Amino acid sequence: MVVIGVRPQVIKAAPIIKLLDKDPNVDFLLIHSGQHYDYEMSKVFFQELDLPDPFANLDVKGGSHAEQTAKIMLRLEKILLETKPEVVVVFGDANTTAASALAAVKSKIPVAHVEAGLRSWDMRMPEEINRVLTDHISQVLYAPTKFAVEQLLREGIQENLIYLSGDTMYDAILSHRENIERTDILDKLGVEKEEYLVVTSHRAENVDDRTNLRNIVRALVELSKHVKIVFPIHPRTLNRLKEFGYFDLLGERKNIILSKPVGYFEMLRLIRDAIAVLTDSGGIQKEAFILGTPCVTMRTRTEWIETIKLGGNVLVGANKDRIVSEVLRIINDPNNIKRKLREVENPYGNGDASKKIVIDLKKRLGEGALKVGLLPVNIKEFIE
Ligand code: UD1
Ligand code: UDP
Numbered sequence: 445m446v447v448i449g450v451r452p453q454v455i456k457a458a459p460i461i462k463l464l465d466k467d468p469n470v471d472f473l474l475i476h477s478g479q480h481y482d483y484e485m486s487k488v489f490f491q492e493l494d495l496p497d498p499f500a501n502l503d504v505k506g507g508s509h510a511e512q513t514a515k516i517m518l519r520l521e522k523i524l525l526e527t528k529p530e531v532v533v534v535f536g537d538a539n540t541t542a543a544s545a546l547a548a549v550k551s552k553i554p555v556a557h558v559e560a561g562l563r564s565w566d567m568r569m570p571e572e573i574n575r576v577l578t579d580h581i582s583q584v585l586y587a588p589t590k591f592a593v594e595q596l597l598r599e600g601i602q603e604n605l606i607y608l609s610g611d612t613m614y615d616a617i618l619s620h621r622e623n624i625e626r627t628d629i630l631d632k633l634g635v636e637k638e639e640y641l642v643v644t645s646h647r648a649e650n651v652d653d654r655t656n657l658r659n660i661v662r663a664l665v666e667l668s669k670h671v672k673i674v675f676p677i678h679p680r681t682l683n684r685l686k687e688f689g690y691f692d693l694l695g696e697r698k699n700i701i702l703s704k705p706v707g708y709f710e711m712l713r714l715i716r717d718a719i720a721v722l723t724d725s726g727g728i729q730k731e732a733f734i735l736g737t738p739c740v741t742m743r744t745r746t747e748w749i750e751t752i753k754l755g756g757n758v759l760v761g762a763n764k765d766r767i768v769s770e771v772l773r774i775i776n777d778p779n780n781i782k783r784k785l786r787e788v789e790n791p792y793g794n795g796d797a798s799k800k801i802v803i804d805l806k807k808r809l810g811e812g813a814l815k816v817g818l819l820p821v822n823i824k825e826f827i828e
Contacts, residue, residue, distance in 0.1 A: 445529035447520065449477030449504070449540030452613075452727045454489040455708055456559065457535050459615045459798035465496050470806070473527060477516050477540040478503040482679060484705040492623070492708050493616075509539060509570055516543035524551045531556055531805065531814055534578060537726075542574035549581045554814035556805055558612060560585035561592025562747035568649060571726075575747075583814045586801050588612075589750060589791050602819065609800045610793015613727060617734055618795040620709060629710035630717060633674055633701050637717040638778065640701075641671050641771060646678035647724040650742060654688050656762035657681075660742060661690045663767035668699040671775055674714055676706045720774040722767065729757055734792065738781040740770045750791040755784045 446464065448457045464472040476498040480486045489495070502519040504512055516539065524532070524547060532548035533556045534541045545555045557578050564572050579585055579596060587593045588611035596606050617624075630636065643664065650656045664673055675694070677685070685691040694700050706714065712731060715721055721732040724742040729751050732739035739757040751757035760766035774781060808814050 445473045445475060445524075445527070445531070446533045447475045447477060447540060447544040448535060449479035449502075449516070450536075450538045451480050451485050451489065451705075452725075453535045453538060453540065454486060454493070454495070455616055455727070456612045457533075458489070458493040458495060459612050459619065460533070460558070460801060461495055462493075463798055463802045467802070473499045473529060475499060475520065475523065475544075476501045477520075477544070478505060479512060479516075479538065479540045481505055482705075484707075485679065488707050512539045513543040513546075516540060517547040520544055520547045521551060524548060524553055529553060530809055531583075533558060533805070534582075535559055537562070537571035537575040537578070539570070539574060542577045545578045545581055549583075549816055552816045554583035554816055555581060556584045556586065556801075556814075557582040558586045558609075558801060559588055560606070561587040561589075561594075561596040563595055564743075564745040564747045566745045570648065583816060584805070584808055586797075586804075588793070588797065591749060591791075607800075607804050609804070610795070610797035611730070612797045612801070613730060614734055614790070614792040615795050615798045617712060617731065620712065623709040624712045624716060627707070627709045627713045629706060629713050633703065633714075635672050635674060635701065638719045639672055640718055641667065641673050641720050641722055641775075642714045642718040643673055643675040643722045644678065644728055645724050645742060646680050647743065648680070650724050650762050651678075651681045651684045653762075657684055657688060657690060659762045659764040660767070661685070661693055663764045663771075664700060665693060665697060666764070666768050667771055668697045670772060671699070671719065673700045674703070674718075675700060676703045676711070676714075678705060719778050720771055722771055730792065733757060733785065734790065736782055736785045738774045738778065738785070740767065740774070742767060754788040754791070755781065756788070 448454055464470050478501045504515040531554045534544045535558045548555050560579050566572055585606045586609040593608050715731050716735040718737050721737050721739045729739050729741055729748045733751040733756040741759050742762055744761045758770050760770050
């Protein structure tokens with residue numbers, strides 16, 4: 445069973461879903477938690493990526509963390525008891541991830557965590573809580589990078605539960621090069637290659653905080669004097685911009701092009717052809733890096749540390765002056781970072797992460813190695 449529910453999960457799970465769905469030796473169930481439910485946040489990706497309809501939609505929608513988590517657990521538990529899957533595969537760090545993992549493992553059903561071992565070391569982020577929790581209750585952990593493997597080992601996770609797979613989002617990008625090329629999103633939005641900045645923001649700690657959101661809006665207004673800005677707006681952010689009265693500040697600037705969330709191929713094209721990316725998204729930091737576009741990240745920590753280490757990304761928090769100065773620095777010298785990015789080694793694998801994960805998962809299942817049971821420990825060591 446694969447459980448997904450938010451936009452980036454549909455994308456990162458897609459290559460694995462495709463492999464499982466067409467495998468004659470696998471009985472496969474896809475569950476959608478319904479955490480994301482707008483057409484632009486979910487269904488559009490099923491269409492673009494040609495994914496099968498989910499077996500069930502838990503229809504949880506929005507709500508507080510406890511509400512979302514509890515609803516997913518209650519509704520998934522019922523399906524788990526009815527369908528008795530051999531393993532539940534969860535992705536990333538959303539409430540859908542942690543809630544599904546908890547419901548499964550407490551029903552004695554093994555959990556496989558894809559995108560394991562990432563850390564921001566910031567427990568104010570709901571995603572950090574979800575990651576740590578999910579990693580520590582999973583029976584197999586698919587780590588996208590070497591650093592993620594090392595982190596899991598540092599946290600005392602047994603080595604034989606960890607598998608360095610590479611990153612499935614990288615697989616997804618590679619398999620859609622032509623679709624990225626084909627979209628007409630630049631024409632639709634009236635921008636040309638390398639003349640615009642593409643912006644996304646949805647982190648709760650940025651957009652639910654009036655001061656942080658104001659800083660971001662003021663930075664965009666300032667930057668719009670220098671560059672065109674394309675801003676596909678996440679529904680959480682749209683709600684807050686309206687609630688705090690900042691929406692019109694953006695809407696009235698000629699150089700700021702606001703849009704609904706765009707499709708996956710459109711987003712990748714916007715990232716690829718932008719002069720720079722300004723974001724607080726996890727996935728988009730990585731996509732910018734892979735597509736060779738410099739990224740400025742409106743956070744103080746990132747779990748995708750390779751993007752920083754290799755010179756493709758910089759952290760600026762929700763600090764207006766830092767946002768403006770770092771974006772301007774890139775705009776004034778874009779080729780410098782682009783050249784550097786072309787030369788660095790890709791830390792996200794070889795584009796076969798999904799294949800490796802499916803093969804490994806089937807092998808572990810075949811060997812009876814996935815069990816919610818006793819962990820190997822020498823109790824005597826603690827007593828003596
Ligand atoms: C969630 C994930 C986050 C991930 C993001 C991807 C958690 C804790 N957060 O954050 O890790 O980066 O998804 O985009 O799981 N809404 C709609 N329509 C939708 C979806 C959301 O209107 O289709 C609105 C609702 O008002 C909802 C709010 O956005 O309450 C927030 O949605 P939610 O799924 O709770 O959190 P995200 O910010 O999307
Ligand atoms: N994305 C998209 N359209 C948009 C914004 C994002 O297709 O308007 C894609 C993006 O290319 C990436 C994923 O959604 O693959 C990232 O999702 P998001 O930023 O919502 O979540 P995060 O990665 O921060 O969890």
